[in-house]
Amino acid sequence: MILGGFNLLPAFPMDGGRVLRAYLAGRMSYVKATRLAANIGKQLAIIMAILGIFYNIFLVLIAIFIYIGAEQEYRSIMVSTLLEGVLVGDIMTPEVETVHPETTAQEVLNLMFQKKHMGYPVMEDETLVGILTFHDISEIPPNMRNSPIKTYMTESIISTHPEEPVVDALEKLNRKQIGRLPVLSEGVLVGIISKTDIVRAIEIMNLKIGE
Numbered sequence: 001m002i003l004g005g006f007n008l009l010p011a012f013p014m015d016g017g018r019v020l021r022a023y024l025a026g027r028m029s030y031v032k033a034t035r036l037a038a039n040i041g042k043q044l045a046i047i048m049a050i051l052g053i054f055y056n057i058f059l060v061l062i063a064i065f066i067y068i069g070a071e072q073e074y075r076s077i078m079v080s081t082l083l084e085g086v087l088v089g090d091i092m093t094p095e096v097e098t099v100h101p102e103t104t105a106q107e108v109l110n111l112m113f114q115k116k117h118m119g120y121p122v123m124e125d126e127t128l129v130g131i132l133t134f135h136d137i138s139e140i141p142p143n144m145r146n147s148p149i150k151t152y153m154t155e156s157i158i159s160t161h162p163e164e165p166v167v168d169a170l171e172k173l174n175r176k177q178i179g180r181l182p183v184l185s186e187g188v189l190v191g192i193i194s195k196t197d198i199v200r201a202i203e204i205m206n207l208k209i210g211e
Helices: 002-007 015-025 030-054 057-082 105-115 134-138 166-176 195-208
Strands: 119-124 127-133 180-185 188-194
Touching: 015 030, 030 057, 057 166, 057 195, 105 119, 105 134, 119 188, 127 134, 127 180, 166 180, 166 195, 188 195
Parallel strands: none
Antiparallel strands: 119 127, 180 188
16 A cells, blocks of 8 residues: 555656656647656655655665656657657758778778768768778777778668658667668668767757747
């Protein structure tokens, strides 16, 4: 009974917080309702932590769980809701700067400083053969940077396509811990999408709904 009653406190993401979010969602947008419920949950978590310091340290641990859970779930729901129906082709960068396998690592490094992009598709005879990132170059000793990048590029290519939902592309980026994906259409490179592109799209969608 105690656990059940505790779970019904309006502290998102507990069940009571979800009921509160459902109530608020009938009066405002789903994202706004989630944000408000999450903020209420975090405020209750802070109060609970303060009480826990004086009465029971276990309450502090519960408060930390509630606070972190509320923030993470709000971010997750915000991203999935704002990006619903948005496809990779809608926000990708269509004009892609590419490099050749015989280009030296130093030349690519200079290009990175000039263009401010930290990763480039490697093309040979109009075929995507690899990806080279700043991380790859940073592992090359300075005295070896005049050698062709084909030795250091990543040949195992993780890609997306214009019709893939952006949410799925973001999941790939996070799961593989990479910063960008080449966009292929019938095997032809038609663009590139990065976490920066996705964050920019989220910010624009946020403005549209008045966040």
